[in-house]
Amino acid sequence: MNVKRKNLLRPRWVKVLLDLWGNKARTLLVVASITVGVFAIGMIISSYIVLKEDFNYGYAIANPPNIEIWTDPFDKHMVAAIEKVPSVEEAKGANITSVRTRRDGDAWQTLDLVGVSNFSSNINRVTTIEGTSMAGLEEIVVSQDWLHVTGYHVGDQIELKFQDGSKHKVTVTGLIKDQTKSKPNPGASNYATITLKTLDRFGQSTDFNRLYVNVDGDGGNLTSIAEVAAKVKDQLKKSGRSVYRIEETSSTVSPLESLSLTVMNVLLILGVLTTILSSTLIINMLNSLLMQQMRQIGVMKLVGGRSYQVMGMYLVLIICYGLIALILAVPLGAIAGYQLAHFIASTAGASLQAFRVIPLAVFVQTLMAFLIPLAASYVPVHSGAKISVQQAISNVRTNEIFSSGGVIKIITQWLSQFSRPILISVRNTFRKKGRLLLTLFTLTMAGAVFMAVFNIRGSLEGVLDQLLQHFMGDVTLQLRREYRVNNIRQTLLEVPGVIGVEAWSAAGGEVWDQNRHVVTRLSISAPPQDTKLLKLDLTAGRWLLPNEDRAIVISDTIHKYYPNLQPGDHLTIKLPGRHEETWTVVGIFPFLSLFGDPIAYANYDFISEQSFTPDQATSYRIISNAGDASSQEALIQRIEKHLADQKYQAVKLQSGSAIRKTASSAIDTLIVFLLIMAILIAVVGSLGLTGMMSMNVMERTREIGVMRTIGASDGAIMQSVITEGLIIGLITWVISVGLSFPISSMLATVIGKTLLESDLPLNITPVGILLWLALVVILSVVASVLPARNAARLTINEVLAYE
Secondary structure, three states, rough: OOOOOOOOOOHHHHHHHHHEEEEHHHHHHHHHHHHHHHHHHHHHHHHHHHHHHHHHHHHHHHOOEEEEEEEEOHHHHHHHHOOOOOOOEEEEEEEEEEEEEOOOOOOOOEEEEEEOOOOOOOOOOOOOOOOOOOOOOOEEEEEEOOOOOOOOOOOOOEEEEOOOEEEEEEEEEEEEEEEOOOOOOOOOOOEEEEEEEEHHOOOOOEEEEEEEOOOOOOOOOHHHHHHHHHHHHHHHOOOOOEEEEEEOOOOOOOOOOOHHHHHHHHHHHHHHHHHHHHHHHHHHHHHHHHHOHHHHHHHHHHHHOOOOHHHHHHHHHHHHHHHHHHHHHHHHHHHHHHHHHHHHHHHHOOOOOOOOOOHHHHHHHHHHHHHHEEEHHHHHHHHHOOHHHHHHHHHOOOOOOOOOHHHHHHHHHHHOOOOOHHHHHHHOOOOOOOHHHHHHHHHHHHHHHHHHHHHHHHHHHHHHHHHHHHHOEEEEEEEEEEHHHHHHHHHHHHHOOOEEEEEEEEEEEEEEEEOHHHHHEEEEEOOOOOOOOOOOOEEOOOOOOOOOOEEEEEEHHHHHHOOOOOOOEEEEEEEOOOOOOOOOOOOEEOOOOEEEEEEEEOOOOHHHOOOOOEEEEEEEEEEOOOOOHHHHHHHHHHHHHHHHHOOOOOEEEEEHHHHHHHHHHHHHHHHHHHHHOOOOOOOHHHHHHHHHHHHHHHHHHHHHHHHOOOOHHHHHHHHHHHHHHHHHHHHHHHHHHHOOOOHHHHHHHHHHHHHHEEEOOOOHHHHHHHEEEHHHHHHHHHHHHHHHHHHOOOOOHHHHHHO
């Protein structure tokens, strides 16, 4: 006897499963739409939390010095005396000098050589990348970060050229990264660590010239750190030593924390936008589903189905979509978030803890996966569930009936000379106005953000050009000591390729307040009066006049300390070895607070006299006919050989292209982050267009059948569908061009104020506009091809039998 199995599921839940599995393309599109938004938010929150926790954790583990002091040479006995100063926990001395290094056959490069007595100090622990972090006799450990890659590896024999001209070989035993060296500086060098015993063997000084100090108690209390720094400074002065510079930092808060989290804030804004756009796709999909199943709803209500039952059935379907999306998005978001955090951390020289799933990210993703689809679908589902049986079964919706009046009629008449399939495409484009508006919104926002990213890229490149105005010159030369300017200029002009030489002076000063307290340090450069290597766009005031003493043109970063400072105002400035004096501000130029202390320019003659080196200089900027990087490196080798032949000792030679490459690396990294989100938004836009085209083709099944009956070819049907997609894509491109301007302005404001700590002038570039035009055409065609092929494959019997 056959026993009929009882179906344990109620009919409406069976229908939910059939809707999920029966139309896999629709399920895939809805799930993909939800997944993209949930994934983006999960990735960003995971990165944000990992960076916030690990940056400060890793920075604290590194135990950076609270106080760093540049002073006259001292020995280990002075270090012991400093450790006896009240509230000093530990002190460490270092011998820091600039050297030239190279591997056999390579070009020379500059390193800051850090000589230490031992590697057991707890101050400034580093992370080992390769090999060891401790150097033995005639060994060296080299730092490496995202901006400065030496190319050295463990086991390499490299040659050191010291400032006295002597050369010695050492073995690289380790590569390290140092999170405490985190302030971006285009002109900075790598550093390498070596023992004092090795320096002594090479005939170099073993005295310290840099002092590192950690304080007792809370290393994050800047007030107590400043008090200890004052005591240490007094101790050094009592020993007869001058203090040239002091830096005070917290050992609990990474200086790059705010910088990196600001980047994440920008990405979070774009992530939220991605989520909003994905919700529009859900609305479109559900509207289409309800329109397609309207007769089924009528039948269910005819046999006794209640509105709340119908509504519950579709809401459960939506929850199933969200659950599938959540299962996909949570692991992908966690992995991508950690990888993004790892990329940001590695660029900053920081280390992360082990991979983990962030509970907050999972919680937010869960809410988004269910609440946003449910909220987006409530209105269409509620409207569909409330429809009367007569309306549902008759399957007549007034909003589906195409009206040839108004704008569409005018467009149709204007296009009357085109073929019938194109006219049909135009008509069908505007038939579902609500669906069209949602699709336009999604793709338009995607295009506007995409263009805005390229506008921001152009703006950041403009800032880079502005920054590099202060580092112009094909080659920058630093000599060991001051020489007569005329002698060096004549020597350099003898080198083939050199067509001009400028001698620059410099001084590190301090700005004092009325109570003789240091307000900020000030880096002063002094170019010659007729310099060709400095073209500043002053925001206020004028440039320096010849023979003008105690006058400066200062960066607008001084407004951080003196918000109302204007040309004509005065500052109290103290130069090393001089008494404090009153200087006049004659001009102000834009600069980035991101790069530290304010900078200023003064007359060369005045600064060289204040430095007791009139008509002498150690720093020279060379103008040449070498335009590219390889030519400049070849020029550097010729200059170095010629200087050595003339018995001049070069400490540093750096090409202009190398400085630009270093500075642009930071900007390129930020652009990568923005492009990641722009691509995600473009994916959402393309999903929206694909979904709309699929729904349009599905709803035009009978119309396609009629076209096939009267002789329309497969090519004509595909042309009609693809043309419709292109029309939508081009409409969104036109609108997104206009919308990209306010979005670009908003991003420029956010990035400028929070990331660069300065205004970011908006630079509109056509690159993004033209690139998005090409992309939107490709996306439109790709999004339309599959629905078009499906439409062309339908037989007449299939389309006429379609319900």
